[in-house]
Amino acid sequence: MANPIDLYTVRFWLGVGVALFFLMPLTRPTTRKWAFALLNLGFLGMYLGPWPVAVGVVSGVVLICLLLRIAPRQGLGSLVLTFGGLVVLGLFVVHKLPWIGEKFGLSSLDRTLATVGFSYVALRVVDLARAVRDGTHPPPGLVATINYLLPFHMLAAGPIQAYEEFAAQPAIPSPLEAGEALEAIERIADGMFKKFVLANMIQKLFLTDFRAGGPYLLVEMQLNFLWLYLDFSAYSDVAVGVGRLIGVRTPENFNRPYLARNVIDFWERWHISLSRFIQRNVFIPLQLGMMRRTDGRFPLLIASISITIAFLLCGLWHRIDLHWLAWGALQATGLIACYLYQHILVKRLGRKGVKAYLANRWIRLLAIVLTFEFEALTVLVATYPFEELLWWAGYYR
Amino acid sequence: MVGWLLSMNRPIDGIPLSRFLLRILWVAIRLLLVLYMGETGTSFFYQGF
Numbered sequence: 271m272a273n274p275i276d277l278y279t280v281r282f283w284l285g286v287g288v289a290l291f292f293l294m295p296l297t298r299p300t301t302r303k304w305a306f307a308l309l310n311l312g313f314l315g316m317y318l319g320p321w322p323v324a325v326g327v328v329s330g331v332v333l334i335c336l337l338l339r340i341a342p343r344q345g346l347g348s349l350v351l352t353f354g355g356l357v358v359l360g361l362f363v364v365h366k367l368p369w370i371g372e373k374f375g376l377s378s379l380d381r382t383l384a385t386v387g388f389s390y391v392a393l394r395v396v397d398l399a400r401a402v403r404d405g406t407h408p409p410p411g412l413v414a415t416i417n418y419l420l421p422f423h424m425l426a427a428g429p430i431q432a433y434e435e436f437a438a439q440p441a442i443p444s445p446l447e448a449g450e451a452l453e454a455i456e457r458i459a460d461g462m463f464k465k466f467v468l469a470n471m472i473q474k475l476f477l478t479d480f481r482a483g484g485p486y487l488l489v490e491m492q493l494n495f496l497w498l499y500l501d502f503s504a505y506s507d508v509a510v511g512v513g514r515l516i517g518v519r520t521p522e523n524f525n526r527p528y529l530a531r532n533v534i535d536f537w538e539r540w541h542i543s544l545s546r547f548i549q550r551n552v553f554i555p556l557q558l559g560m561m562r563r564t565d566g567r568f569p570l571l572i573a574s575i576s577i578t579i580a581f582l583l584c585g586l587w588h589r590i591d592l593h594w595l596a597w598g599a600l601q602a603t604g605l606i607a608c609y610l611y612q613h614i615l616v617k618r619l620g621r622k623g624v625k626a627y628l629a630n631r632w633i634r635l636l637a638i639v640l641t642f643e644f645e646a647l648t649v650l651v652a653t654y655p656f657e658e659l660l661w662w663a664g665y666y667r
Numbered sequence: 668m669v670g671w672l673l674s675m676n677r678p679i680d681g682i683p684l685s686r687f688l689l690r691i692l693w694v695a696i697r698l699l700l701v702l703y704m705g706e707t708g709t710s711f712f713y714q715g716f
Binding site for chain 2: 274275276277278279384385387388389390426427428447448449450452455456459460462463465466467470471498501502504505588
């Protein structure tokens with residue numbers, strides 16, 4: 271009975287209300303941790319049913335806990351991490367390629383993974399395993415693992431909290447003042463308004479899934495990107511607002527991305543929690559590893575290779591298909607082009623010249639427009655129904 | 668009456684009461700629009716990822 275989490279239902283807000291009611295008065299760290307874990311499982315139980323949560327989810331978390339206890343050990347730790355990594359990867363593939371689930375009779379597993387938001391959970395597992403393996407944090411207990419991997423308000427669409435941030439938050443949050451409560455409620459209202467009024471209106475009035483074609487394609491490309499921003503940032507707003515109300519630190523995911531002046535800047539403003547995850551877990555380890563092997567001789571080349579691998583993986587994290595692979599390749603190309611352009615600018619203009627260049631209002635405006643158009647184009651590539659058009663044109667017959 | 672008007676400026680958590688109430692009103696207006704225009708079964712693009 272796996273059901274998607276729906277923000278336009280009493281059920282979701284009942285869950286938030288119950289969390290608020292039970293968590294706010296708790297002043298003992300252990301009690302609060304347990305209460306939050308039970309709320310997270312109870313919330314999942316509302317959507318998945320009690321048995322899948324009790325049998326599937328809890329046993330999965332117990333297994334992760336056990337593996338993490340062995341992970342820091344030499345030799346056996348690597349074996350255990352490889353095993354755990356393969357299990358997570360297998361579940362991820364089943365989740366991303368539903369035909370595999372259908373072929374092997376695992377459709378209900380796929381529905382469960384979709385409800386849990388497994389793509390986000392998988393990234394949290396990776397972040398947690400890295401933190402434990404690096405020795406920066408001890409393996410967490412069962413309750414802390416549930417609270418980190420399955421926070422009810424971040425389940426459906428993130429953000430992806432860093433384990434370091436989760437571990438660093440105070441066990442008991444400071445009491446919620448009236449002003450803070452109002453700000454939190456405003457964030458929730460912002461999010462709900464963005465999604466259920468603005469994004470839905472744009473979708474209904476202007477978006478055709480690119481079927482209109484002709485010159486309208488260009489208009490739809492802009493509106494589609496705007497819609498995506500409103501839709502995605504709306505969920506993040508709700509998650510941040512709910513997090514503030516219940517005293518659970520929830521990372522920001524957006525910082526006015528439409529004002530980004532280049533692709534590097536864009537990734538510091540858009541899906542921030544994902545770009546930081548990529549930086550921590552893919553880009554930096556890859557770059558450091560290659561720099562060590564080459565004695566730091568080809569920094570630009572190594573950065574370019576690391577960016578390309580990181581963003582191709584990021585594309586496949588979205589969906590395992592050619593659209594998103596192309597999206598990843600375009601992002602990597604954009605980022606590499608920006609780094610090269612910065613490099614050339616500094617060489618040609620010098621530090622002072624670059625400062626004047628960056629301060630120029632017209633250049634800034636042009637850069638913002640170009641970045642917006644580039645990112646809108648990448649989303650078009652990722653979501654355009656190429657296969658459908660090829661089918662109509664007779665290529666698949 | 669004057670006392671009541673003056674009390675409108677008594678701050679709540681550093682925010683003047685009148686401003687506090689206006690912000691609540693704006694939240695309420697937006698949520699009413701959500702109730703009016705929203706519908707169940709609407710998922711987010713990044714949901715179920």
